[in-house]
Amino acid sequence: xxxxxxxxxxxxMTGLITIAVGGSNQDNQGIEGHVYRISGNQxxxxxxxxSPLKGIKTTLYIFDLTSLNQVSRQGQSMFYKxxxxxxxxxxxxxxxxxxxxxxxxGHYSLFVKKDSMYFANWFDGSNHISPVAVLPEQxxxxxxxxxxxxxx
Numbered sequence: 188x189x190x191x192x193x194x195x196x197x198x199x200m201t202g203l204i205t206i207a208v209g210g211s212n213q214d215n216q217g218i219e220g221h222v223y224r225i226s227g228n229q230x231x232x233x234x235x236x237x238s239p240l241k242g243i244k245t246t247l248y249i250f251d252l253t254s255l256n257q258v259s260r261q262g263q264s265m266f267y268k269x270x271x272x273x274x275x276x277x278x279x280x281x282x283x284x285x286x287x288x289x290x291x292x293g294h295y296s297l298f299v300k301k302d303s304m305y306f307a308n309w310f311d312g313s314n315h316i317s318p319v320a321v322l323p324e325q326x327x328x329x330x331x332x333x334x335x336x337x338x339x
Contacts, residue, residue: 218319219287220329222247222280222299242284243333245299249276249288253296255314258305265335267305267316270298290321299333306335 223240251272259268275295278288297317298305307317319327 215326216292216324217288217290217321218249218295218327218329219285220331221284222286222331222333223284225332225334240330240332242282243280244282244284245280245333247278247280247286247288247331248274248298248300248305249278249290250274250296250298252294252318253316255310255316258316261304265306265308266301267298267307268303270296270305272296287326292321292323295319295321297329297331299331301335306333308332308334 221240221242222245224243225240248270250270253270253272257271259271260266261268276288276290278286280286294315295318296307296315297319298307300306309317311318317331319329321327
């Protein structure tokens with residue numbers, strides 16, 4: 188069990204929360220979290236309570252850190268026909284959307300697929316697509332939200 192909090196940071200554009208927590212050895216280095224599917228009307232309303240997030244069984248694709256000029260983008264959407272950086276790993280989530288994967292120290296970009304297209308919906312200030320950092324002996328926690336069918 189991880190029990191030492193080292194550092195944290197939050198991406199606020201689409202609700203990605205990333206928190207790095209300390210581990211005790213190399214086996215506890217990588218990323219873990221959930222992939223959630225969000226759809227329908229997500230507009231805040233005093234009369235309507237939003238449903239809790241629902242995890243989804245899917246494949247998470249982990250590429251070397253990828254910027255917008257390293258993908259073939261479908262118009263101005265969050266869908267990508269191809270990614271030109273190296274695919275590092277693929278990980279299958281369970282029925283609740285949970286995943287955990289060991290990775291070397293580095294910076295990565297996360298995607299899921301809808302049909303043949305890659306999807307990711309947030310960027311950092313340098314136009315890196317869904318970036319995540321893996322620090323030495325730390326597990327970075329991620330909530331990846333698939334919201335292409337949601338209305339805000």
